[in-house]
Amino acid sequence: MTKILLVEDDTLLLEVMRSILEVEGYELFPAPNGKQALDLFVAIKPDLVVSDIMMPEMDGYELLESVRSTPQGVTVPFLFLSARTERNDVSRARSLGVDDYLFKPFDAPELVNAVRARLDRRRQVELFDTRAAHLQTVIMLANVIETRDPYTAGHLERVRRLALNLAFALNWGNEDITVLEFGAILHDIGKIIVPSLVLKKTGPLDEEEWKLMRQHPEAGARMLEGVDHLRAAIPYVLYHHEWWNGSGYPRGLKGEDIPREGRLLAIVDAFDAMTTNRPYHSSMSADAGMDELKRNRSIYFDPEMVDVFVRTYRR
Numbered sequence: 001m002t003k004i005l006l007v008e009d010d011t012l013l014l015e016v017m018r019s020i021l022e023v024e025g026y027e028l029f030p031a032p033n034g035k036q037a038l039d040l041f042v043a044i045k046p047d048l049v050v051s052d053i054m055m056p057e058m059d060g061y062e063l064l065e066s067v068r069s070t071p072q073g074v075t076v077p078f079l080f081l082s083a084r085t086e087r088n089d090v091s092r093a094r095s096l097g098v099d100d101y102l103f104k105p106f107d108a109p110e111l112v113n114a115v116r117a118r119l120d121r122r123r124q125v126e127l128f129d130t131r132a133a134h135l136q137t138v139i140m141l142a143n144v145i146e147t148r149d150p151y152t153a154g155h156l157e158r159v160r161r162l163a164l165n166l167a168f169a170l171n172w173g174n175e176d177i178t179v180l181e182f183g184a185i186l187h188d189i190g191k192i193i194v195p196s197l198v199l200k201k202t203g204p205l206d207e208e209e210w211k212l213m214r215q216h217p218e219a220g221a222r223m224l225e226g227v228d229h230l231r232a233a234i235p236y237v238l239y240h241h242e243w244w245n246g247s248g249y250p251r252g253l254k255g256e257d258i259p260r261e262g263r264l265l266a267i268v269d270a271f272d273a274m275t276t277n278r279p280y281h282s283s284m285s286a287d288a289g290m291d292e293l294k295r296n297r298s299i300y301f302d303p304e305m306v307d308v309f310v311r312t313y314r315r
C-alpha cells in the first residue's frame with residue numbers, strides 16, 4: 001500500500017486531508033510537527049510527504065532538509081502546503097528539493113491530483129532507472145560472450161542500433177522497442193555453450209561443430225526463461241536464425257509463422273555479418289550488403305521488412 005506522511009499542525013485540516021486521501025486507498029501517517037514527522041519518516045519510509053511549512057518545533061523547511069539528507073529521503077516526492085498570504089521563501093524550498101506546492105485553501109480534487117501526479121512521476125522514473133540498470137547488466141554479460149568471439153567485435157552494438165532503427169521505421173510501439181533492445185543485445189547469449197575453438201575457427205565447420213552452433217538459439221532461450229524481466233526477449237534469441245523459406249533453425253518455421261522479432265533480427269544480424277570481416281569471408285560494402293538482402297527477399301528474409309530496411313538505412 002502506498003504510504004503518505006501528512007504533516008500539519010492544524011489538526012482539523014490534518015483530519016480533512018487524511019479522510020480525503022484515505023478514500024483514495026492510501027495509507028496515511030499524520031504528524032503535528034516536523035520533529036515527529038521526521039521520526040515517523042525514518043520509521044515508516046513513506047512513498048510521499050505532504051507537509052505544512054509554518055509549524056512549531058520543526059518547520060517544513062527544516063523537515064525537508066532533514067528528509068533529503070537521509071538515504072531513503074533523497075528522491076521521495078515532497079509537497080508543501082502553503083497559504084498564499086504567507087510570504088514563503090519559494091527559492092529556499094526549491095534549493096532544498098521540494099517537488100510541488102499546494103496552496104491553501106485547496107479542495108479535495110486538487111489534493112488528490114497533486115498527490116497522484118507526483119506518485120505517477122516517481123513510478124515512471126523508477127521504472128526507467130530499473131530498466132537502465134538492467135540494460136547495463138545485460139550489456140556487460142553480452143560483452144563477456146562477445147570477447148570469446150573476436151571476429152564479431154562491435155557486432156552487438158551495431159545490431160542493436162540497426163534493429164532499433166528498423167523497429168522505429170516499422171512503427172513498433174515503445175514497449176516492443178524496449179524489449180527489442182534487450183533482445184538485440186542478448187540474441188547470441190546461447191553461444192556460451194559453443195567452445196571458443198569452434199567460434200574462432202577460420203575454416204568451414206564440421207558436422208559436429210555445426211550441431212553445436214545450431215543449438216545456440218535454444219540454449220540462449222533456456223538461459224532467459226527464468227529471468228522475469230528478460231523473458232519477453234526470448235523470441236529474438238530463439239528465432240533469429242529462422243529463414244523465410246523454412247530452411248532455418250531451430251524450428252524451421254516459414255514466413256509469417258516466424259515471430260516478427262526473429263524476422264527483424266535475422267535481417268540486421270545478417271546485414272552486419274556481411275558488411276564486417278568474419279573468419280569465413282571478408283566484408284562487403286553496405287551497398288553490396290543491401291543488394292544481397294534484396295536478392296534474398298522471400299528466400300531468407302521477410303520481403304516487406306527488407307524493403308523498409310533498405311529504404312531507411314541510407315538515412
Ligand SMILES: [Fe+2]
Binds near residue numbers: 187188240241
Ligand atoms: Fe546467432
